[in-house]
Every structure is written in structure tokens, then in C-alpha cells.
Amino acid sequence: MASERILPTIHSPADVKALPFEALGGLCGEIREALIQTISQNGGHLASNLGVVELTLALHRVFSSPKDQIVWDVGHQCYPHKLLTGRYDQFSTLRRENGLSGFCRPEESEHDPFVSGHSSTSISAAFGLAKAKSLQGDDGHTIAVIGDGALTGGLAYEGLNNAGRSKDRLIVILNDNKMSISRNVGSVARHLAVLRSSPRYLRFKKGVERFLQKVPLVGQPLDRAIVKVKSGVKSMLYGNTLFENMGFTYMGPVDGHDLGKLCAVLESCKSIHQPVLLHVCTVKGKGYTFAEERPKDFHGTSGFDIETGDAPASRENFSSVFGREICDLASGDPRVCAVTAAMTESTGLTEFSHTYRSRFFDVGIAEEHAITFCSGLAKNGMLPVFAVYSTFLQRGYDELIHDAALQNAKIVLCIDRAGLVGEDGETHQGVFDAAFLNTIPNVTVFAPSFYAELHWMLKEAVYQYKGVVAVRYPRGGEPVPPQGYTPAPASYSLLGGGAKVLLITYGRIFANACKARESLAQKGIEMDILKLNRIKPMDPQALYIARGYQKVFFFEEGIRTGGVAEHFGFSLLSGEFNGTYSAHTLPDGFIAQATVASAMKKYHLDADSMAQIVEQECEL
Ligand SMILES: Cc1ncc(C[n+]2csc(CCOP(=O)(O)OP(=O)(O)O)c2C)c(N)n1
Numbered sequence: 264m265a266s267e268r269i270l271p272t273i274h275s276p277a278d279v280k281a282l283p284f285e286a287l288g289g290l291c292g293e294i295r296e297a298l299i300q301t302i303s304q305n306g307g308h309l310a311s312n313l314g315v316v317e318l319t320l321a322l323h324r325v326f327s328s329p330k331d332q333i334v335w336d337v338g339h340q341c342y343p344h345k346l347l348t349g350r351y352d353q354f355s356t357l358r359r360e361n362g363l364s365g366f367c368r369p370e371e372s373e374h375d376p377f378v379s380g381h382s383s384t385s386i387s388a389a390f391g392l393a394k395a396k397s398l399q400g401d402d403g404h405t406i407a408v409i410g411d412g413a414l415t416g417g418l419a420y421e422g423l424n425n426a427g428r429s430k431d432r433l434i435v436i437l438n439d440n441k442m443s444i445s446r447n448v449g450s451v452a453r454h455l456a457v458l459r460s461s462p463r464y465l466r467f468k469k470g471v472e473r474f475l476q477k478v479p480l481v482g483q484p485l486d487r488a489i490v491k492v493k494s495g496v497k498s499m500l501y502g503n504t505l506f507e508n509m510g511f512t513y514m515g516p517v518d519g520h521d522l523g524k525l526c527a528v529l530e531s532c533k534s535i536h537q538p539v540l541l542h543v544c545t546v547k548g549k550g551y552t553f554a555e556e557r558p559k560d561f562h563g564t565s566g567f568d569i570e571t572g573d574a575p576a577s578r579e580n581f582s583s584v585f586g587r588e589i590c591d592l593a594s595g596d597p598r599v600c601a602v603t604a605a606m607t608e609s610t611g612l613t614e615f616s617h618t619y620r621s622r623f624f625d626v627g628i629a630e631e632h633a634i635t636f637c638s639g640l641a642k643n644g645m646l647p648v649f650a651v652y653s654t655f656l657q658r659g660y661d662e663l664i665h666d667a668a669l670q671n672a673k674i675v676l677c678i679d680r681a682g683l684v685g686e687d688g689e690t691h692q693g694v695f696d697a698a699f700l701n702t703i704p705n706v707t708v709f710a711p712s713f714y715a716e717l718h719w720m721l722k723e724a725v726y727q728y729k730g731v732v733a734v735r736y737p738r739g740g741e742p743v744p745p746q747g748y749t750p751a752p753a754s755y756s757l758l759g760g761g762a763k764v765l766l767i768t769y770g771r772i773f774a775n776a777c778k779a780r781e782s783l784a785q786k787g788i789e790m791d792i793l794k795l796n797r798i799k800p801m802d803p804q805a806l807y808i809a810r811g812y813q814k815v816f817f818f819e820e821g822i823r824t825g826g827v828a829e830h831f832g833f834s835l836l837s838g839e840f841n842g843t844y845s846a847h848t849l850p851d852g853f854i855a856q857a858t859v860a861s862a863m864k865k866y867h868l869d870a871d872s873m874a875q876i877v878e879q880e881c882e883l
């Protein structure tokens with residue numbers, strides 16, 4: 264007889280605690296099955312989640328969420344946590360519109376204490392949470408779970424530096440699977456490799472524990488004294504770990520797939536009332552052979568066949584075209600360098616990384632550093648191109664101002680995933696870059712709608728302009744180029760001429776504007792389109808053209824405040840313009856997860872909405 268499934272009966276961490284230990288292995292299997300089933304359909308971060316199944320279970324056995332708070336770094340590995348904290352029934356809605364988020368979301372559950380999506384925030388957040396608890400006399404624990412990849416981000420060290428030697432109940436769990444999205448990089452990764460290969464410490468610790476158990480009335484002060492003695496002896500024998508030097512008690516390394524060991528060591532962590540770092544070793548993709556063998560492919564997937572592990576063949580997209588173009592430039596110019604902050608594959612730099620190894624730099628999840636590093640390269644005569652997602656570029660705002668723009672350093676930013684990104688949702692939408700780049704002097708911004716434009720804009724960016732030059736393009740492929748439109752290397756292009764109505768736009772939604780124009784033409788409404796190729800600085804000639812129209816509509820796939828539409832409108836309305844101007848942009852808010860097509864419709868950036876808006880205005 265088939266045994267009853269356990270996962271559907273888990274409605275809260277209390278249910279996890281109530282299970283006999285022998286049932287936990289089966290539960291791990293059910294969690295893995297749920298992950299594989301759902302992610303194969305909905306897409307998501309499979310390999311990272313498969314790797315933390317036992318760890319998540321152990322955390323919920325030993326600690327009591329929500330009193331004890333668990334902060335998942337990046338949050339892309341929090342799906343097992345969702346399954347164990349009352350969200351199993353909604354799991355099929357993962358990453359869908361109005362469904363469960365693929366990251367931690369306090370609005371979704373009391374078991375998600377902090378928003379996540381961007382890397383390396385967990386230690387700072389957890390320390391803040393822990394400190395607040397201490398100040399309020401709350402004896403709950405706070406646990407940050409951070410991956411070895413996320414540990415390459417500078418913010419993690421700011422958190423460690425600040426939290427070390429405090430007296431708060433903070434536990435940092437380092438989930439070390441040797442992988443960021445690609446193989447992890449840098450000298451800390453090397454330090455972790457050394458620690459992984461010296462399991463003597465935990466054995467030593469176990470000896471201490473056995474001793475402790477024999478000592479009657481072991482209280483807190485004795486616990487601490489033992490920890491100190493133990494650390495001292497250990498550092499004499501083996502040298503200190505980085506974490507100990509930063510004031511943490513280091514425990515580990517421990518096998519992150521051995522539930523018994525994990526529970527025992529977490530109990531020990533719980534008894535040390537000062538910051539502890541527990542080093543856990545896991546296998547990315549654990550339990551699904553294809554993901555174990557190809558963790559990169561299963562880091563983020565848009566869906567796959569469970570039997571074969573095959574995903575739909577990836578088609579040409581802006582990232583792959585960029586990857587080709589940058590290789591072309593590098594082949595003819597030894598000054599061209601490519602920089603990524605741990606996103607080699609997804610930004611299209613795989614080929615470059617193999618072919619031009621000495622000029623390729625994966626700096627880790629360190630966008631701030633990447634920008635300042637690029638400025639240094641540029642100052643000494645190289646031509647650095649930093650390929651970065653729009654949402655992660657937000658990290659480097661000050662570096663752009665202070666380290667690049669202020670000294671007019673010649674760096675090129677290839678801003679990928681600019682605009683709506685879809686299922687990753689609020690934390691990943693690329694809707695702020697046009698607005699925040701608008702605020703920085705010495706910055707030029709291009710926005711291709713098609714691959715052919717990316718080709719000439721990239722060249723222009725590398726060779727024709729001074730200062731910081733950005734080329735921003737969306738996630739995925741180019742839209743179908745409108746009939747009769749030939750991309751031309753100019754800062755703007757005008758479609759039509761002589762109409763009274765003008766639509767202005769840039770980027771991929773230019774294609775929607777062209778469709779809207781066609782459908783309006785069928786209704787007898789003539790409309791010209793002004794397509795901006797360079798969105799900063801604005802070409803005065805483009806403004807001059809707009810002045811001649813009676814009705815001007817600006818459509819922008821970006822936030823309103825500070826965006827291109829607002830800037831254009833301000834300049835237009837403060838000059839000699841007698842017509843009406845309206846801006847149709849994304850709202851000044853956070854855009855929820857949904858397919859790009861659905862969000863476009865919701866915010867009136869699709870062709871039908873554009874046509875409707877123009878038609879209604881023209882009827883007035
Ligand atoms: C600031 C920032 N840059 C880049 C990313 C993209 N990103 C998401 S997960 C990830 C790798 C994380 O590796 P690790 O922390 O080791 O977790 P693992 O997937 O190995 O469990 C990267 C680079 C991000 N989320 N945030």
C-alpha cells in the first residue's frame with residue numbers, strides 16, 4: 264500500500280517539528296518532487312532549491328519561525344521554506360501573476376521577515392533584526408542563510424564586520440556549494456575550499472561537546488568560556504578562519520545533506536549566544552541528476568522536460584547578440600575588456616570569457632566594485648564594457664557618479680534586462696535605470712529597439728563618445744521590425760511627417776507604436792512617430808520636431824518620475840509649444856510579477872492601448 268504523503272499535511276513549522284525523525288527523509292523526497300514538478304512548468308530557480316532541502320528542514324526542526332527569523336540571501340532558494348511554512352497549497356502559482364513570489368516576501372507570509380531578490384543583504388538585515396530583538400528583550404534567534412556566491416558581495420562583509428563580536432543571537436549559515444550561477448570566483452572562494460578540506464575543526468568541536476555534556480550545570484557563561492578556549496586552541500593548531508578574525512564563532516564544515524548532523528550542529532549554534540557562522544557544504548541540484556550535472560542550466564530555468572532534462576532551445580536574444588558584437592570589437596582592439604558581476608552566461612559573455620581570457624573579468628556579485636574597477640581600467644587606457652542587468656546596476660549609483668562620471672572615465676555599460684522582466688517580479692524589474700541615469704552628468708544613454716541598432720550603438724558607445732556611455736536593451740529577443748523601417752545610425756528617427764499627432768517612444772515598445780499607427784491609419788487617424796535612439800542627452804533637434812505637432816504622446820517602459828517622458832515634456836512645455844502633451848509610463852511604484860505581455864497591457868504600453876489612448880484624445 265502506498266504510504267500517505269506528508270507534504271500536504273504540513274501547514275506550519277510546528278507540523279515539521281511534530282514529525283518523527285524517521286519521516287524526514289521521505290519528506291525531503293516529496294519536497295524535491297514538488298520543486299521539480301512546479302519549476303518544470305512555471306520556471307524558477309531549481310538547482311539552488313534542491314541543494315537546501317535538508318538545511319531548510321533542519322532549520323524548521325531546530326528553530327521556531329516566526330519567533331526565530333530566517334533571512335534567505337537573494338531568496339532564490341527559499342522555495343522549500345515556502346513549502347514548509349503554509350504555502351504548499353499555493354505552490355502551483357509560483358512566479359505567476361498574483362501567485363507566490365519566487366523570492367521572500369513579507370507581504371506573503373509572516374515567515375518571510377525581509378524582502379529579497381538582490382544578493383548579499385542577509386547578514387546586514389539579520390543583524391538589524393537581531394539587534395532590535397536584543398534591545399526589546401526578545402530572546403528569539405535570527406538566522407541569515409547566505410550562499411558562497413552571495414558572499415562575494417561587499418555588503419556581506421560590511422554586515423560581518425559590524426556584527427562580529429556583538430552579543431546578539433545571530434547565526435550566519437554559509438551554504439557553500441562552490442557555485443555562484445557559474446563556478447564561484449575569487450580569493451574567498453579559495454579560502455572556503457581550504458576550510459572544506461579541513462573537517463578537523465568540527466571533530467575537535469565534537470570532542471568539546473562530549474566534554475561539555477559530562478560537566479554538570481553547563482550554563483551560558485561556561486558555554487562561552489568553552490567556545491573561547493576551543494577557538495584559541497584551534498587557532499593555535501590550524502590558524503584562524505576569516506570569520507573568526509571578524510569576530511564570529513566558526514562551526515563546520517558540515518555535510519548539508521545529513522539531517523541528523525545538521526540538526527545537532529544547529530542545536531549547538533543555538534546555545535552560543537553570540538554571532539556564529541556555520542559552514543554548510545551542499546551540492547547544487549542535489550537529487551535531480553540533470554541539475555547536479557548541469558547546475559548552471561538549472562540555476563534559473565524557464566521550464567524543462569522532467570524526463571530528459573531538456574529545456575526549449577534558447578533563441579537569439581539581445582544578450583547573445585551583444586555577446587557576438589563585443590567579441591567582434593575585442594578581436595580588432597586589444598583594449599576592449601568585458602566585465603561581469605557573476606552573470607557571464609546570462610549577459611552573453613560566455614564566448615568572450617573563453618576567447619579573451621585575460622581581458623575578461625568576473626568580479627563576483629560586486630556591481631559597485633565592477634564600476635570602480637572599470638574606471639580604473641579606463642583611466643589607464645583600456646576600454647572596459649560592463650554587462651549588467653538594469654536592476655543590479657542600481658547597486659552602483661554612487662560609483663557611477665563619484666568614480667566614473669565625475670572624472671569622465673570612459674566606461675561602457677551594457678544594460679541588460681532593461682524594462683519589464685516578467686516572472687522575477689518587483690525586485691528584478693529594470694524600470695529605474697533610465698530615470699536614475701538621467702540624473703548623472705557626463706552620461707550618454709542609447710536604447711536600441713532591434714539587434715541592428717544594438718550593433719551600431721555599441722560601436723558608437725565604444726568609439727565615439729566620452730564619459731560613461733550606456734546601451735540599454737530588454738530581456739529576450741527583438742520585436743518584429745515594422746515593415747518599411749530601416750534602422751539608421753542617428754540619435755532619433757521620424758516615421759511619417761505632416762500629421763498633427765505625434766507619438767514619441769524608444770526601445771522595444773517602438774514596435775507596439777508602429778502597430779498602433781497602422782491600426783489608427785485604418786480608422787483615418789494619421790500619426791507620426793518619433794523614435795529616440797539616444798535618450799540622454801536629448802537631441803535638441805528632436806525637441807524642435809515635436810514642437811510642430813498639435814498632440815504629442817510619449818510612451819515609456821520605465822517609471823515616470825525622472826524618466827525620459829518627463830524630461831522631454833518639461834523641455835517641450837517650457838519652450839514654444841502650443842499643443843498638448845501627455846506621458847504614458849509605468850507608474851512610480853514596484854511592478855508585480857506577471858508576463859511581460861500582461862504587464863504591458865496593464866500599463867497601457869501594448870499596441871491596442873496605445874491606439875486607444877491616441878484615438879480617445881483625438882476625438883476630444
Ligand atoms: C546584486 C545582485 N547581483 C546579481 C544577482 C544574480 N544572482 C542571483 S543568484 C546568484 C548566484 C548566487 O550564488 P549563491 O549565493 O552561491 O547561491 P546558490 O545559487 O549557489 O545557492 C546571482 C549572481 C543578484 N540576485 N543580485
Ligand SMILES: CC(=O)[C@@H](O)[C@H](O)COP(=O)(O)O
Nearest residue numbers: 337339380563609680687738
Ligand atoms: C536569482 C536572480 O537574481 C537571477 O538568477 C535572475 O532570476 C535571473 O533572471 P534571468 O532569467 O532574467 O536571467
Ligand SMILES: [Mg+2]
Nearest residue numbers: 410411412442
Ligand atoms: Mg553557491
